[in-house]
Amino acid sequence: MKLWGGRFEGGPAEALARLSVSVHFDWRLAAYDIAGSKAHAKVLADAGLLTPEELSRMLAALDELAADVESGAFQATPADEDVHTALERGLLEKLGPLGGKLRAGRSRNDQVATDLRLYLRDHARLLALGIADLAGALTEQAGQHVATPAPGMTHVQHAQPVTFGHWLLAHVQPLLRDLDRLRDWDRRTAVSPLGAGALAGSSLPLDPERVAKELGFTSSAANSMDAVSDRDFVAEFLFVTALLGVHLSRLGEEVVLWTSQEFGWVELDDAFATGSSIMPQKKNADIAELARGKAGRLIGGLVAVLTMLKGLPLTYDRDMQEDKEPAFDALDTLELVLPALTGMIATMTVKTEVLAKAAPIGFSLATEVADYLVRKGVAFRDAHEITGRLVAFCAARGLELHEVGDDDLVAISAELDPGVREVLSVDSALAARKTPGSTGPLAVAEQLANVERELAGARQWATPDQ
Known part of the structure; x- marks a missing residue:
């Protein structure tokens, strides 16, 4: 038929x-x-x-x-x-x-455009709940480690001490942006194409606005040709899912590092790790690795749809049949990845003693020395140079910064004095960072409260009838 x-x-x-x-x-x-x-x-x-x-x-x-x-x-x-x-x-x-x-009075052209908008709008809310669950698991872990010292990194090298709670919340922030993007996307997608017909509207006395209202849209399409040819909402949805995939991949990469023997910061629960078919001792972070690998699939779906759309004349072309499978696949992929990541994060054990021991390694308190000199009136350019000479002195002798004698401090620079040792502890470095968004325990506690409020708002959007 x-x-x-x-x-x-x-x-x-x-x-x-x-x-x-x-x-x-x-x-x-x-x-x-x-x-x-x-x-x-x-x-x-x-x-x-x-x-x-x-x-x-x-x-x-x-x-x-x-x-x-x-x-x-x-x-x-x-x-x-x-x-x-x-x-x-x-x-x-x-x-x-x-x-x-x-x-x-209708065509498959306006039908399928309407159906797909309805489907994606519904499933965007389910996706948002999955994102919120993962962000919630990260936030709960962060709440347990508001003051846990950890070695913050740049270039995968020890940089400055941070709290592990701050680090975990750094993965929550992009998820909050993903949630915000979904809500913003939904606002643009809440337009009904039904009534556009094949491309020119209908000579029958129909009421597209009533249809739009009944289906939960905010309005009907302003232009019948655009209504049937527009797939911006698919491409934009796939951008959101692709970027979400990148965020999950970055989290996955960090978990792989944290659980390695070289780091040893985190232990995964047995229920969310796998073993080796030949090496009995292995405990692998496969969920994290799969999340990292799935990002390529999500990015590929976005590229496929953008490539399909780039040369299409108005209005409807059969090429558009290729819009649905990437969107469905993105949702199916994330439906698998998000709960697994959420369970992995929620059940992992953070090895606080290992983190605390690693926090000062690699002269990560050097910036505290430079800031100490700045507070004494030394220009930061000079303070940076002096601190660099202090680090070189310690590296050549196998010393930590706080182990340098008083005479050696003065020999390196007259601006250095024994008082500098007051800033050479991880706890003091963390406590000094009180500005909004910084890594100090007080600032992290404030960030934690803000994150919890934002997540509550996202959940309310995703479940408007509850």
Whole structure:
């Protein structure tokens, strides 16, 4: 059963049919297509194209069809070209010729654009909950390590002491931005294409604004040609998921480092680690590695859709059939990755003694010396040079900064005095950082409270009916 073909005397060829069919992946839009059909039936009745009795029968049949789809009693077949074809077949089976009236005033072009927007808007909220869960697990761990010293790094070299809670919250911040991007994306996506028809609107007295309101959109499309050709919302959604994938990958990379023998900062729970088929001693951070690997898949989906769109003339082109699988795959991928990462983070054990011992290694308190000299009135350029000479002195003799004698301090620079030792502890370095957004325990506690408020707001957006 095709939705076209009246002007054709034969065909389609089997090769064309195999290439054209999309029902094996767009069937997941069925519930949304039926919701759009119910809204469209109501405006057809308002336009006098369905009688009240016909509308009642139509809506009842669509409800039955929705229930059959959900239960699996009605399924698409290989002979159905797409989800729209399959559902019209189901409606005709229930209503006979009356089912054919529903197609008036709409096209698969505006249907599929509407269905996909509805689907992605729903699933964006589910995705947001998964992101919030991961951010929540990181935040809970951070709350346990507000004052735990750790060796902050640049270039994967020890740089300055930080608190491990601050480090964990540094992974929460990009997740909060991902949540914000989803909300911002949803605002632009809440536009209904239904009523645009194939590209030119309809000569029938329909009401696109009513349809938009019934389906939960904020407005109907301003331009019928743009309505059916726009896939910005898919590309933008895939950008959000790709960037989220990058953020998960960076977190995964850090967990791989933290759990290595060389670092030894974190121990993963047995339930969220794997072993080796040949080396009995191994405990591998496979979840972190898979999160890192899946980022390439998410980035690839974005590139595929952007490449598909870049040369398309207005309005609808069949190339657009390629918009759905990358979007579905991104959601499916993240549906697997996010809960696994969340469980891994929530159950990991942080080895606080190892972190604290590593915090001052590598002359990470050198900046404290430079700041000490600045507070004495030394220009930072000179303070940096003096501190560099102090580090070189210690490195040549195998000393730590606080182990340099008074005479040697003065020999390195007259500006250095024994009072500098007051700043040469990790605790003092952390306590000194009180400005908003810094790594000191007080600032981290404030950041923690702000993060918890933002996560509560994100969850409220994702579950508006609760």
